[in-house]
Amino acid sequence: MTKQPKYEYVSSAKLPTRWGEFRIHGFVEASGQEHVALSFGQWEAGDTVPIRIHSECLTGDALFSTRCDCGFQLEKALQNIVEHGFGVLLYLRQEGRGIGLLNKIRAYHLQDSGMDTVEANEHLGFDADLRSYDICKLMLDTLNVSKVELMTNNPRKMDALKSLGIEIIARKPIDHGITKDNKKYIQTKTEKLGHAFDPHVFK
Structure with a gap:
């Protein structure tokens, strides 16, 4: 009996957005959980590619909640990728x-x-x-990415990519979307989860 792969690439298609035309790439876990990657532009093997690993947040990403910074960071990451000329956003369905x-x-x-x-x-x-980031290895391998500039404030994401053999050339902070509704939430992530926010955001 053939063992089902833990993670599998499914298909890709064009995805026009208000920032530019991305490609959307579908992936699935053996459990049936689905994830996507958005890629923009072209790069060569060995290039350093700016990426963002973004965990799904329906309330922030789609319903515009200001009690977290997720939707703001998602938009900023897509803007950064387009301004750079190429890059990848990994969108993981782990609400x-x-x-x-x-x-x-x-x-x-x-x-x-x-x-x-x-x-x-x-x-x-x-x-x-x-959260688990193991599927990121398949996603980045599929997109021919081995060296990254990671847009994150979360050290767990950096540790996860390093353990998967992805070379992190630089970390780019993404201190974006601080509101009166989420300032305490962000401060808790900094103090209890080790997120690297600039202290000025809490003043």
Whole structure:
């Protein structure tokens, strides 16, 4: 019996956006979970490619919530890629740092009652961050990317890529979308999850 691959590339197509024309590439896990990569422009093997690993956030990405910075960072990353002339955004379907959409809403309710984002996840019985980045290796290999400039404030993403054999040439901060509604959330990520935000954003 043939063993099903853990991750699989599916197909690609054009994806026009208001920033420019990307290509969208579909990937699937053996579990059935689907993910996509957006690529823009052309590069040669061995080039350093700017990338963003972005975890799905329906409330921020699609519903324009200001209680997180996700939607702002998604837009900024796509703009940065187009301005650079080429790059990749890996969009991973792992809502709420891996706890899922409905559990994220439950966590929001707990945060409305005074818990921070880490306390809320843990109160629901989850780790603070359940995300996995293993599929990024297949995605980047498929797109012929081995060296990257990573747009992130999250050291776990850097560690994950390094463990997968991806060479990180530089980290580009993405301090974007700080609002009165998400400042406490971002400060918690900095203090409890090690995210590298510039201290000025909390003033």
